[in-house]
Amino acid sequence: MAMLCSNVLGDLYGASMDRPRLATALDRLxxxxxxxxxxxxxxxxxxxxxxxxxxxxxxxTPAPAGELSLLDDLNPRTIVAxxxxxxxxxxxxxxxxxxxxxxxxxxxQARLREQGLGQFLGARIAMGALGEAGLAVHAGVGTPxxxxxxxxxxDLMPHVREALRLMIETxxxxxxxxxxxxxxxxxxxxxAICDDAxxxxxxxxxxxxLLEGLVVRVPxxxxxxxxxxxxxRPLLLSGSPHAMRxxxxxxxxxLHAVALPRFALERYAIAGERSAFALALADAxxxxxxxxxxxxxxxxxxxxxxxxxxxxxxxxxVATFAQARGVSIHTARTQLKQVMAKxxxxxxxxxxxxxxxxxxxxxxxxx
Numbered sequence: 001m002a003m004l005c006s007n008v009l010g011d012l013y014g015a016s017m018d019r020p021r022l023a024t025a026l027d028r029l030x031x032x033x034x035x036x037x038x039x040x041x042x043x044x045x046x047x048x049x050x051x052x053x054x055x056x057x058x059x060x061t062p063a064p065a066g067e068l069s070l071l072d073d074l075n076p077r078t079i080v081a082x083x084x085x086x087x088x089x090x091x092x093x094x095x096x097x098x099x100x101x102x103x104x105x106x107x108x109q110a111r112l113r114e115q116g117l118g119q120f121l122g123a124r125i126a127m128g129a130l131g132e133a134g135l136a137v138h139a140g141v142g143t144p145x146x147x148x149x150x151x152x153x154x155d156l157m158p159h160v161r162e163a164l165r166l167m168i169e170t171x172x173x174x175x176x177x178x179x180x181x182x183x184x185x186x187x188x189x190x191x192a193i194c195d196d197a198x199x200x201x202x203x204x205x206x207x208x209x210l211l212e213g214l215v216v217r218v219p220x221x222x223x224x225x226x227x228x229x230x231x232x233r234p235l236l237l238s239g240s241p242h243a244m245r246x247x248x249x250x251x252x253x254x255l256h257a258v259a260l261p262r263f264a265l266e267r268y269a270i271a272g273e274r275s276a277f278a279l280a281l282a283d284a285x286x287x288x289x290x291x292x293x294x295x296x297x298x299x300x301x302x303x304x305x306x307x308x309x310x311x312x313x314x315x316x317x318v319a320t321f322a323q324a325r326g327v328s329i330h331t332a333r334t335q336l337k338q339v340m341a342k343x344x345x346x347x348x349x350x351x352x353x354x355x356x357x358x359x360x361x362x363x364x365x366x367x
Contacts, residue, residue: 008032009159016166026058027157034146037061041134042164043124045085049078050124053131062115077102077233083124089157090121093152110317113141121145123153125161133164152224184364190281193260196236198228201276210281213248216302232323236277245284251283289314298360305339312348313355 008028015022024336027039039061042301051072072078082097083090109120119139126132135153139145146152151270172348181202183270184191190207194200199218203211228235235244235257259278296306302326311321322332336348345351 008156012163013166015163016170016264020058022167023059026056027060029137029152030058030060032146033149034139034143035149036136036140036143037136037138037342039136040128040160042134042168043078043081043132043134045080045112045132048080049073049131050080050083051078052133064115065169069113069114074108076101076108077120077122086124086126088125089154090124091154092120092124094120112138116141118142119145121149121153123157123160126155127161130165130168133161135160149226150206163186188287188362192281193275194228194236194279196275196277198233198236199227200228207279207281209284210253214253215248228314234273235279254282254284256280262328270311290355290358295358298358299339299343299355301339301342305335305342308335309351309355312352 008025011021011025011028015025026040027147029035030038032202037060038058040056041052044053049072052070055070060309074210076082076097077092077094079101082092082101094105094109096287112118112120117138122134122136124132124134135157137145137149137153176359184202185203187204188197188206190204190210192200192203192207200211200215203299211226212223214232215228217334218225218227232244232246232255235242235255242253242302246253258281262277290313292303292306292310295301295309296303299306299309301309302364306319307325308318316324318332318336319329325332327333338346340346341350343353343354
């Protein structure tokens with residue numbers, strides 16, 4: 001085990017943070033077992049078969065062979081009859097398949113021989129609720145696997161299970177981070193994350209607009225690295241007020257900073273041991289009112305009713321709306337009553353508060 005796996009294990013576990021190392025680990029195992037191809041698998045168990053959720057190959061696996069491995073409905077090696085539930089490491093060899101499946105196995109072997117793959121040895125281990133991990137080794141046609149290959153797979157499979165768990169968790173967190181970044185980018189509220197030196201780590205488009213004039217480029221770094229101007233740094237000092245109003249040209253910006261706990265730093269991949277802060281920004285002039293299109297979709301209004309409500313949210317009154325639309329004040333008031341009926345608002349102030357509080361415009365009109 002030590003001779004075979006010492007250099008395999010480092011790359012296998014390291015693949016959770018550096019995925020190319022997985023192919024390196026499989027290449028090392030391929031060399032040390034005399035194999036032509038080594039593949040690692042993640043399965044879900046169904047009533048009839050093991051079904052792939054994920055597959056990775058060594059660098060020498062022929063591409064068509066890798067694609068064949070994902071054809072679960074054609075691959076007899078995934079049938080439950082040859083993959084019983086097992087607490088430990090379960091080994092699978094084609095020679096041990098039931099007589100009733102011999103024809104399917106021979107056809108499958110013939111397809112793989114076309115790709116230069118011969119003798120097969122597989123190992124499988126359960127991962128609890130995550131499913132099952134598998135490792136498949138193929139020799140070249142006419143070339144046997146190394147004598148120690150079977151024992152090597154048995155010894156290696158507990159490590160394959162743990163390494164695969166780490167990779168799954170890393171991927172889950174990466175996907176979660178990517179989704180959170182997408183939400184930040186799509187949301188219309190200005191949000192940024194910076195470290196305690198004021199260096200901006202993340203800023204969504206809404207924040208980037210408000211940060212213009214409030215950040216400077218970090219000397220000696222790429223043009224993409226910016227930090228808050230000195231006047232805003234008190235926002236990030238322990239014990240100081242975490243809210244500030246700042247005049248930026250003809251615009252006043254409201255800022256509020258909140259320290260992020262350590263788990264949040266890990267979630268957003270803030271490097272190093274620095275503290276970090278979430279920074280919320282707003283234009284003191286107020287955000288633009290919800291668009292008529294958003295209000296129309298959210299409250300099931302007509303185009304004219306949605307325009308009326310948008311204008312009320314923007315500070316206009318009914319008379320201004322009537323004049324802009326070229327309708328009588330009576331018609332405008334009738335439309336207002338219809339809007340209030342549809343939204344179940346009893347007063348105009350309640351109607352405006354409801355429209356401004358609705359999430360209809362939170363992600364912008366593109367949604």
